Amino acid sequence: PAEYETWAAEVRRLAEERGAVVLAHNYQVPEIQDVAHFTGDSLYLSRVAAQTDAREIVFCGVHFMAETAKILSPDKTVLLPDHAAGCSLADSITAEQLREWKAEHPGAVVVSYVNTTAAVKAETDICCTSSNAADVIRSIPADREILFCPDQFLGAHVKRVTGRENIHVWAGECHVHAGISPADVRAQVAAHPDAEILVHPECGCTTSVLDLVSHGDLPADRTRVLSTGGMVEEAARTTSGQVLVATEIGILHQLRSLNSGTAFIPMNERAACRYMKMITPAKLLHTLRTGEGAIDVDPETATRARRAVEAMVAIGE
Ligand code: 13P
Ligand code: SF4
Numbered sequence: 243p244a245e246y247e248t249w250a251a252e253v254r255r256l257a258e259e260r261g262a263v264v265l266a267h268n269y270q271v272p273e274i275q276d277v278a279h280f281t282g283d284s285l286y287l288s289r290v291a292a293q294t295d296a297r298e299i300v301f302c303g304v305h306f307m308a309e310t311a312k313i314l315s316p317d318k319t320v321l322l323p324d325h326a327a328g329c330s331l332a333d334s335i336t337a338e339q340l341r342e343w344k345a346e347h348p349g350a351v352v353v354s355y356v357n358t359t360a361a362v363k364a365e366t367d368i369c370c371t372s373s374n375a376a377d378v379i380r381s382i383p384a385d386r387e388i389l390f391c392p393d394q395f396l397g398a399h400v401k402r403v404t405g406r407e408n409i410h411v412w413a414g415e416c417h418v419h420a421g422i423s424p425a426d427v428r429a430q431v432a433a434h435p436d437a438e439i440l441v442h443p444e445c446g447c448t449t450s451v452l453d454l455v456s457h458g459d460l461p462a463d464r465t466r467v468l469s470t471g472g473m474v475e476e477a478a479r480t481t482s483g484q485v486l487v488a489t490e491i492g493i494l495h496q497l498r499s500l501n502s503g504t505a506f507i508p509m510n511e512r513a514a515c516r517y518m519k520m521i522t523p524a525k526l527l528h529t530l531r532t533g534e535g536a537i538d539v540d541p542e543t544a545t546r547a548r549r550a551v552e553a554m555v556a557i558g559e
Pocket of ligand 1: 284285371372373444468
């Protein structure tokens, strides 16, 4: 529509004028996904933030993502259009709680999901995202004890895929993904028996989906546990008529625009992240006009956190 075109042209013009690159997470509203220079999962966006030549990064996502960009590119200005865009998962562990946990397990290696504050990353040995968690765990010698935080469902999943027993998992969760339940899976699979199934490992239903696969109640060749970036890749190549998608519903826009021959159906249509949706087209425009919303990370915290994030970014490069 003409209104979108006018807004998008203004966003691109202001970004160019400021020397800014606009990054958007896969859960952003469709207009923002489409206008951004780069749209993707949290690992991909961290890599772009680390490598960009732009003077400024405008991050359309949540606070921990913008903070991660600032940690990786401390000399650049990182703008977040609404600083109230938080994350219930990042809020499920504080730096103080992590210090206490470490004191109970001296010598353990701390692996934190990127969905954490800079202060928690500063207490971490190596970060991970949903797309590289298993590789990060495999990079740690088998005899070392691991503390994995904060997501219990991703933690259970990496334990399963790596077969490692010496991983302690923090009991945190994302309210959106925890809300995608085994009951949702049963109902949607019954209604769409031939559909392919994509599950984000933060989901409360991940274990039960894989249990159904191992009992032969779901086909192994049509069931995948993937990061949002992995889902985007799968959407581009699938020939399935229907795909059930268990993650935040913002991703459906990406999947549908990549493949119009497949029906992408949410496992739970109420799985929307209100924090991600706090970044609106109007707020993005305001940020580009005013330069307001800069992210600050205390330099000492940033230096300590950077080691953990860079150790992650280096894996798989
Ligand atoms: P990924 O994009 O890394 O899969 O992360 C999902 C998420 O919940 C981010 O908020
Ligand atoms: Fe955080 Fe969950 Fe929202 Fe992702 S979907 S930003 S993990 S609250």
